[in-house]
Amino acid sequence: MPFVSRGFRGKRRDPASAVRVPPGQHVVTDFPVLSAGPTPHTSTDDWSFSIVGEIDEPRRWSWKEFTELASETFSTDIHCVTKWSKLDTSWRGVSMDTLLDGVDTAAEFTTVFADGGYTTNLPLEELTGHKAWIVFEYGGLPLHPEHGGPARLLAPHLYLWKSAKWVRGIALQNDEQPGFWESNGYHMLGDPWREQRYWGD
Amino acid sequence: MARAAVLGRLTWRLGKVAEIVQETPAVASLLLDVPGWPGHLAGQHVDVRLTAEDGYQAQRSYSIASAPEDGRVALTVERLADGEVSPYLVGEVRVGDEIELRGPIGGFFVWKAGDPRPLLLIAGGSGIAPLMSMLRHRKAAPAASPARLLYSSRTIEDVIYRPELERLGAGDEAIQVWQTLTREQPPGWTGYARRVDSAMLNEIAWPKERVPAVYVCGPTGFVEEAAELLVDSGYDPAWIKTERFGATGG
Numbered sequence: 001m002p003f004v005s006r007g008f009r010g011k012r013r014d015p016a017s018a019v020r021v022p023p024g025q026h027v028v029t030d031f032p033v034l035s036a037g038p039t040p041h042t043s044t045d046d047w048s049f050s051i052v053g054e055i056d057e058p059r060r061w062s063w064k065e066f067t068e069l070a071s072e073t074f075s076t077d078i079h080c081v082t083k084w085s086k087l088d089t090s091w092r093g094v095s096m097d098t099l100l101d102g103v104d105t106a107a108e109f110t111t112v113f114a115d116g117g118y119t120t121n122l123p124l125e126e127l128t129g130h131k132a133w134i135v136f137e138y139g140g141l142p143l144h145p146e147h148g149g150p151a152r153l154l155a156p157h158l159y160l161w162k163s164a165k166w167v168r169g170i171a172l173q174n175d176e177q178p179g180f181w182e183s184n185g186y187h188m189l190g191d192p193w194r195e196q197r198y199w200g201d
Numbered sequence: 202m203a204r205a206a207v208l209g210r211l212t213w214r215l216g217k218v219a220e221i222v223q224e225t226p227a228v229a230s231l232l233l234d235v236p237g238w239p240g241h242l243a244g245q246h247v248d249v250r251l252t253a254e255d256g257y258q259a260q261r262s263y264s265i266a267s268a269p270e271d272g273r274v275a276l277t278v279e280r281l282a283d284g285e286v287s288p289y290l291v292g293e294v295r296v297g298d299e300i301e302l303r304g305p306i307g308g309f310f311v312w313k314a315g316d317p318r319p320l321l322l323i324a325g326g327s328g329i330a331p332l333m334s335m336l337r338h339r340k341a342a343p344a345a346s347p348a349r350l351l352y353s354s355r356t357i358e359d360v361i362y363r364p365e366l367e368r369l370g371a372g373d374e375a376i377q378v379w380q381t382l383t384r385e386q387p388p389g390w391t392g393y394a395r396r397v398d399s400a401m402l403n404e405i406a407w408p409k410e411r412v413p414a415v416y417v418c419g420p421t422g423f424v425e426e427a428a429e430l431l432v433d434s435g436y437d438p439a440w441i442k443t444e445r446f447g448a449t450g451g
């Protein structure tokens with residue numbers, strides 16, 4: 001007989017939002033902050049975004065160059081491995097397809113790197129196909145440092161630890177190298193719909 | 202041990218509530234007997250899963266407050282008024298009930314008694330839970346590096362583990378405990394009576410020359426402020442590990 005928690009009823013959410021929330025998640029209305037160390041405060045004067053590694057000619061944009069690229073405003077749901085999901089968050093940023101346009105590489109994997117030393121790994125195909133952006137506005141305002149400003153990766157189809165805050169670039173790689181949380185017990189891919197939270201999930 | 206076993210799936214286990222300690226009006230510690238528990242490191246957490254009769258489930262993460270050498274797994278839970286899981290764990294659950302959990306989880310916000318660096322723990326509110334695991338672990342290892350805790354609460358009634366903290370801070374020179382009460386202080390209070398600030402940290406934090414290991418846990422604003430003050434005082438950001446507590450709701 002399946003286990004039942006004696007006396008637990010729970011707070012049911014409406015069916016409309018339930019289909020938008022992956023297993024084991026619940027909806028919050030605030031925007032929780034999680035990070036492993038102190039928040040870096042990088043000036044946009046010192047910020048740049050680079051694509052390095054298995055690429056013939058590495059690419060690099062200054063803040064000015066980056067914000068002059070074609071950007072998109074979009075709304076999406078986000079899912080944190082600590083169990084909260086936030087619906088209809090609005091962002092502005094540059095699609096990874098734009099940044100990777102014309103790149104000729106045999107690499108199948110990437111390591112995303114950020115100020116503060118944070119890294120996370122994603123297969124290259126998880127960054128392309130209109131699934132990932134480098135965002136610099138949230139809710140119509142510049143992205144606050146607590147949430148990863150001046151710019152962060154946003155790959156909302158994966159748990160939010162993949163969406164590196166304070167992002168500074170991407171290294172294209174032939175092999176998959178576990179990043180920060182992926183070395184500390186968390187799943188290599190992190191698909192919330194398959195509840196890939198931890199090693200072995 | 203085979204690598205496959207090390208990387209094996211974290212399985213759901215049933216823990217039996219052996220004891221409930223009402224720490225404050227809103228906070229309780231559940232002491233669980235968990236058959237097959239693989240052991241944990243100080244600072245790790247577990248996922249708790251509740252299942253209703255019709256199969257509806259809810260999950261949350263909770264820090265482990267017990268030391269690795271303690272026999273039972275202690276979860277300290279703050280009841281949130283509009284929460285879903287915490288009002289069940291603090292209020293409904295009785296001794297003898299079973300709770301489904303899996304873990305331990307997290308390999309970064311952890312401290313081992315073999316770490317040669319002096320230890321600095323800074324807690325706000327129920328953020329004390331994983332730091333209490335570290336302090337209990339420290340207490341169980343007399344030869345370990347010295348430890349200092351700064352714990353911020355609103356009022357004396359909100360202080361979690363109060364009697365134990367008083368015992369820990371007395372009679373062991375290598376473990377020092379400071380408290381601040383930010384909203385209201387009882388008559389005769391000799392601790393701090395304000396929010397954590399740079400003057401307070403100057404008095405308590407290890408000199409940066411000691412290259413301490415620092416763990417900060419609490420609400421987001423508290424963690425941001427404390428970590429920033431330490432960085433401003435000359436601490437290397439790489440020394441400071443942070444975790445937010447109570448931010449994930451319910």
